[in-house]
Amino acid sequence: MTYVVVENCIKCKYMDCVEVCPVDCFYEGENMLVIHPDECIDCGVCEPECPAEAIKPDTESGLEPWLALNAQYAKTWPNISVKKDGPADAKEFDGKSGKLDAYFSANPGSGD
Numbered sequence: 447m448t449y450v451v452v453e454n455c456i457k458c459k460y461m462d463c464v465e466v467c468p469v470d471c472f473y474e475g476e477n478m479l480v481i482h483p484d485e486c487i488d489c490g491v492c493e494p495e496c497p498a499e500a501i502k503p504d505t506e507s508g509l510e511p512w513l514a515l516n517a518q519y520a521k522t523w524p525n526i527s528v529k530k531d532g533p534a535d536a537k538e539f540d541g542k543s544g545k546l547d548a549y550f551s552a553n554p555g556s557g558d
């Protein structure tokens with residue numbers, strides 16, 4: 447089991463999650479974060495910290511595509527363990543549907 451970052455992180459990227467992770471297993475893309483599924487110790491501490499409710503346990507149904515996306519990009523995006531300022535327009539995108547198709551970027555973020 448692992449926790450996964452899901453669609454509502456895209457273009458919200460508040461980053462409250464990274465500061466609480468005891469094993470620093472968040473990785474930063476241009477406009478979302480992912481969790482490395484092999485590094486996550488399933489502590490669950492990050493889940494309630496996310497203002498966008500974008501962190502879920504992979505035991506929830508239907509999250510297989512998100513688990514695959516987290517696993518894929520955790521290999522190439524840089525590690526992040528210190529919170530930075532999120533996007534200025536994060537609130538506008540919080541809760542919007544269709545963000546994966548409309549806005550997902552495979553580009554890496556800048557990391558720590």
Ligand code: SF4
Nearest residue numbers: 455459460461463496
């Ligand atoms: S706190 Fe939530 S929205 Fe912010 S980066 Fe973490 S997972 Fe994404």
Ligand code: SF4
Nearest residue numbers: 467486487489490492
């Ligand atoms: S569940 Fe725990 S170990 Fe996994 S990403 Fe969240 S804080 Fe880190």
